[in-house]
Amino acid sequence: MxxxxxxxxxxxxxxxxxxxxxxxxxxxxxxxxxxxxxxxxxxxxxxxxxxxxxxxxxxxxxxxxxxxxxxxxxxxxxxxxxxxxxxxxxxxxxxxxxxxxxxxxxxxxxxxxxxxxxxxxxxxxxxxxxxxxxxxxxxxxxxxxxxxxxxxxxxxxxxxxxxxxxxxxxxxxxxxxxxxxxxxxxxxxxxxxxxxxxxxxxxxxxxxxxxxxxxxxxxxxxxxxxxxxxxxxxARFVGASNVIEAGLAQALGGPAAPCSLRPEALSLLDGPAPEGWASLPGRIEDAQYHGASRRLLVAVDAATRLAVALPAAEGAGLAPGAAVTLGFPLSALWAMEAV
Incomplete structure (x- = not known):
């Protein structure tokens, strides 16, 4: 020893x-x-x-x-x-x-x-x-x-x-x-x-x-x-991250690999995405108030649902069925092993 x-x-x-x-x-x-x-x-x-x-x-x-x-x-x-x-x-x-x-x-x-x-x-x-x-x-x-x-x-x-x-x-x-x-x-x-x-x-x-x-x-x-x-x-077990499939990640300008995208990295956009950002139109399926934050579940296509974590002051009044545009910096995509 x-x-x-x-x-x-x-x-x-x-x-x-x-x-x-x-x-x-x-x-x-x-x-x-x-x-x-x-x-x-x-x-x-x-x-x-x-x-x-x-x-x-x-x-x-x-x-x-x-x-x-x-x-x-x-x-x-x-x-x-x-x-x-x-x-x-x-x-x-x-x-x-x-x-x-x-x-x-x-x-x-x-x-x-x-x-x-x-x-x-x-x-x-x-x-x-x-x-x-x-x-x-x-x-x-x-x-x-x-x-x-x-x-x-x-x-x-x-x-x-x-x-x-x-x-x-x-x-x-x-x-x-x-x-x-x-x-x-x-x-x-x-x-x-x-x-x-x-x-x-x-x-x-x-x-x-x-x-x-x-x-x-x-x-x-x-x-x-x-x-x-x-x-x-x-990614899914620790913090319930969004997992972006390789094809969608590449189409958005990210790596050709499955990517983790944390809910807090997503924002609601009112206009064009800033440089270095990706944007996705979607429709809210669920909206929850958590005191200090709001959590949205947004459908961006038939197979993809994204969890979004926002400060409580943002997204007030949004309800299921509302159309939104999500944005996030491409640097927030973290490439993972394909398993």
């Missing part, structure tokens, strides 16, 4: 369940201290990869290393990782302090020491005054923070988070996103975060791996994943 070893390394890793290849040849390095997200739809392989790191599953093929140490045959309790689950998995008969200290108790840490360490972990998540309460007396966000403290008290080198915000309402989810990222920066611990929520992955991560059908289809910083998708699947 060397100090330069990745926190987690996958080499040609596969996991089969009968004929199903849940993970299919994954190669991946996660850097020490990185907030790394695995993003994808249900059944894409991301949670199975997390379970492989934790030791809850074993690879059918390939190798996994944690800080340079091969994980084959190493049981979950002996790995330098801890997992935070979506359902919190708190013991209802124990108070918060004993829930957090449970892992230390299993390791044989004396009561006074484990309670002191548990209080310190609760302080990290701003629940140091809640130690005597039972989980049922806490809000959903507080229970999530207790689960986080229980994982952190064991001082893992890698913290695995399996859709930990999925059970929270929107406001709590957004608050926890901020808290999780701030905590990760403070601790410097490697976080591996599994989610199907694109907003979570983009807002918190240093890098994101997008999964589909057991494979990683793209990995990189959030800006690259969003602005420079590699394939139409990534």
């Amino acid at each position: 060397t100090s330069s070893a990745p926190a987690v390394r996958f080499r040609a890793v596969a996991r089969h369940f009968g004929a199903v290849r849940a993970v299919d040849g994954v190669d991946l390095d996660i850097a020490p201290g990185e907030f790394f997200s695995m993003l994808g739809p249900s059944g894409s392989g991301k949670t199975t990869c997390l379970r492989l790191i934790a030791g809850f599953e074993q690879p059918s093929e390939g190798e996994i290393e944690i800080f340079g140490v091969p994980s084959a045959g190493v049981p979950p309790y002996a790995r330098a990782v801890n997992t935070v689950f979506q359902d919190y998995a708190l013991f209802p008969h124990m108070n918060v302090l004993d829930n957090v200290a449970y892992g230390l108790m299993v390791k044989g840490v004396p009561k006074a020491q484990r309670h002191a360490e548990a209080r310190a972990a609760l302080a990290l998540v701003r629940l140091d005054s809640h130690g005597e309460r039972r989980p049922a007396q806490l809000s959903g966000g507080q229970r999530q923070r207790v689960a986080l403290a229980r994982a952190l008290v064991n001082k893992p080198r890698v913290l695995l988070l399996d859709e930990p915000l999925g059970a929270l309402d929107l406001k709590l989810r957004e608050e926890m996103q901020v808290e999780l990222k701030a905590l990760q920066r403070k601790l410097g611990t490697t976080f591996v975060f599994v989610t199907h929520d694109q907003g979570e992955a983009l807002s918190m991560s240093d890098r994101v791996a997008v999964f589909a059908e057991g494979r990683i289809v793209q990995v990189g910083p959030p800006e690259d994943i969003y602005e420079r998708p590699r394939t139409p699947f990534v």
